[in-house]
Amino acid sequence: MTTTPVLTTTEPPGQLHGTLRSRHVTMLAMGGVIGSGLFVGSGAGVAQAGPGIVLSFAAAGVLTMLVMRMMAEMAAAFPSSGSFSAHAERAFGPWAGFTIGWLYWTTLVVVLAVESTAAAVIVHGWLPVIPQWLLMFLFMAVFTAVNLTAVGNFGEFEFWFALIKVAAIVGFLVLGALAILGVLPGGDAGALTGDLLPHGWDGVFAGFVLAVPAFGGLEVVTIAAAESDDPVRAAARAVRSAVWRISVFYIGSMIVVVSLLPWTDSRLGTSPFVAVLDEIGVPAAGQIMNVVVVIALLSALNANTYAAARMAFSLAQRRQAPKALTRISPTGVPYPAVLASTSFGFVGVVLNLLWPHTIFLYLLNAVGTVLLVVWVLVACSQLRLRRDLPAATPVRMWGHPYLSWITLAVIGALLVRMFIDHDTRIQLISSAVLVSLVLFAALIRSRRA
Known part of the structure; x- marks a missing residue:
């Protein structure tokens, strides 16, 4: 007689409290992803690809969806606050979990x-x-305090915080649609009457390179799923919900931008969203978007603090x-982490x-492509672990193993x-x-173990 394998967590039970709900996990992903990269940085993508930036973001959304599907498959089978770091360790050994975990923590x-x-x-x-340094200190102090509260309270706080910027994007899309339909002024800009691919497919690919990092942060879904009230199924639900919503927001926003403004408009370099709102006559558009950007930044700060702390906690649990x-407060928060x-x-x-x-430019350069390294190890881990997944795993990677290999090939093309x-x-x-240094430390540690 055979029995269906039971899905188990890779961490000892009874430590982190499973008090996050599915809506918390989904909005935590929104908080980690939607930031200034969309509201301000997307203008650089428009300059590279012109109206083809819509295709660039669509392709980035598909790539992200495939990577997240692989993450969700492993997270549903082996829930862990270490997520892809714990899965890499299971697939290739401690050196892989150490490397990907510390790289991701450093980036965050x-x-x-x-x-x-x-x-x-x-x-x-x-x-x-108020001095700038003092404001920075206050922001860090406030969100450190928020992350030290019970995880359920943290989840509720982030839910409403992220909801504000989601509402802002929805409002932007509604206003943009009304302008495109001619209900509001600005819809007759004729932005799409010229060449839709002014720099050809090479420009679309260049925009693709810039669009992919904008989807970074969704990984927190599989990290937070381990602290949900239903960790086995939370990852699948949250990944499906978060990926398609964010893709709609990003692609929809780019459609609005290139429909209402010529891609050569100099205002796009400052902020595509402000330029569109100015075009359709929204008063004080710049200040409105500044408020939204601040909220987006602080929401991402909150979500990324959570993800960094859980990754550090998981690394410590695995003696890395x-x-x-590994210490836990009475409310279930890994407060030293x-x-x-x-x-x-x-x-x-x-x-x-x-x-x-200068300093933050250097730091950002150092971690700029770590996301792609993480995604490579995610795909490799999924290919290695697929044969070990329990039959009852509720999420399966589409088109295995072909789509997994295609994902790796696309990421390789991005790096080239x-x-x-x-x-x-x-x-x-x-x-x-940075990757070489962390990998060297991992190998030295493995030899001493």
């Missing part, structure tokens, strides 16, 4: 410092009497980080004072393109140095 803590700095810059423009990081993860944000206050115009392009080569090289 750098992003925390950058997000708090960017939010402080905007708020300082409204309140010049200091044991002290939270404090360790936010500490770099506070260090960033000092770095911002010493080298305000980044190396060829002078503007992104330094980022790729800087990230390669």
Whole structure:
């Protein structure tokens, strides 16, 4: 007589409290993904691809969906706050879990410092009497405190915080649709009467390279699923919901932008969203979007703090980080991991004072392509673990193994393109140095174990 394998977690039971609900997990993903990269940075993609940026974002959305499907398959079978780091360890050994876990943690803590700095810059423009460094310190202190509360309270806070920027995007799409239909002024701009691919398919691919990082942050779904009330099924539900919603928001926003404004419009370089709102006559469009961007940055800061702390906690549980990081508060929060993860944000206050115009550029270059390295290891782990997945796993990767291999090939093409392009080569090289250092540390640790 045979029995169906039971899905189990890779972490000891009874530590993290499973109090997040599915809506919390989904909105946590929204909070981690939707940030200034969409509201401000997407203008660079429009400059590269013209109206073809819609195809670039659509392709990035498909690639993200495939990677997240692989993550969801493994997370549903082996729930863990370490998510893809724990899965890589299961697939290839401790060195792989160590490498991907520490790379991802490093990326998140750098992003925390950058997000708090960017939010402080905007708020300082409204309140010049408050020093920028103090605003940055206050943001880090507030969101450290939020992440030290019971995870259920944290989830509720992030749900409403992320909902604000989701509502802002929906409002933008509604206004844009009304303008395209001629109900509001600006719909007769004739932006799509010229060449739809002014730089050809090469421009679309260049836009694709810029669009992919905008989807980074969705990984928090599979991390948070381990703390949900139904970890086995939460990952599948949250991935399906978050990926298609974010794809609609991103692709829809780009359709509005290139429909209402010529892609050569100089205003797109500052903020495509502000340019569109100005075009259709929304009063104080710039200040409205600044408020939205600040909310987006702080929501992402909150979500990324959560993800960094859980990754540190999982690494410590697997003896790949200091044991002290495994401590849990009575409310189920890994408080030393939270404090360790936010500490770099506070260090960033000092770095911002010493080298305000250079330090964060160097740091961002160092972690710029780590997301793609994470995705490569996710795909490799899924290919390796597929044969070990329990039959009862509720999520399965589509077209296995062909789509998994195609995903790896596309990511490889992205890396090659980044190396060829002078503007992104330094980022790729800087990230390669960081990856090499972490991998070297992992191999040294493996030999000593």
